[in-house]
Amino acid sequence: MSEKKGKPTPKRKESEAKLKLSPLSPNASKATKKVLKEQTRQRRLEARAAYMRGEESALPIRDRGEARRFVRNYVDERKSVTEYFLIIIMVVLILTIIPIPAVQLAAVAVMYSSMIFITLDGILLSRRIKKMVKEKFPSEPTRGIGMYGWMRATQLRRLRAPAPQTVIQKRNRKIIT
Known part of the structure; x- marks a missing residue:
């Protein structure tokens, strides 16, 4: 009842x-x-x-956790050519419009060499991140964390979300803001 x-x-x-x-x-x-x-x-x-x-409660699930915060800070504290990839590609696109074959060939060479360099840098960065996360956070899974760091590294620093919490290293000093 x-x-x-x-x-x-x-x-x-x-x-x-x-x-x-x-x-x-x-x-x-x-x-x-x-x-x-x-x-x-x-x-x-x-x-x-x-x-x-970067408040934990406001982050989407893919960005939550101490390991992800560590990866974000690690990527944000170093400067890399990888973050300028989009700018390089834009310059290459503009150069390919110029009707001079030598300039077009040079632009295509720059594009492919930058793609190869960025791919190698990403693979090495991914491996380094996974190794560091395994050492620092042994209970955290490392699946996808290398790609997470690599994708963050390919974004321009001022367009990254959540915003960088570290300042780029200068003379082996890290300043956390």
């Missing part, structure tokens, strides 16, 4: 009146909708700021 709820079922008129007062209802006033929209926008801005700061 089910227990009684202790109060009578609300009348249809009462239920509809409650719905009309809700800010999500189509009958809500424009002022109410505007306030709700502003609150939603503010929450979204706060969530984005927390994500960019």
Whole structure:
């Protein structure tokens, strides 16, 4: 047997009146909708700021955990040609438009050599990251963590999300901000 709820079922008129007062209802006033929209926008801005700061609760699942934070900091503290790959490719595209065969050939050579260099750098970086994570976090799985670091390294530093928490090393000194 089910227990009684202790109060009578609300009348249809009462239920509809409650719905009309809700800010999500189509009958809500424009002022109410505007306030709700502003609150939603503010929450979204706060969530984005927390994500960019690297707060664990605001990060997507792929970025969570101490090992991922370690990888992000490791990648962010070093400077690499890899992060300038997109800029190099843009320059190559512009150079291939020039109707001089020697310039076009040089552009294609730069493109392929940079692709080979970046692939080798990524493979070595991935192996190094996996080794370091195994040593520092033995209980953490290393599956996909090398590719995570490599993909982060291919992004321009100022476009990385969450934002870098370390400053690039200068004269063997690491400054954490």
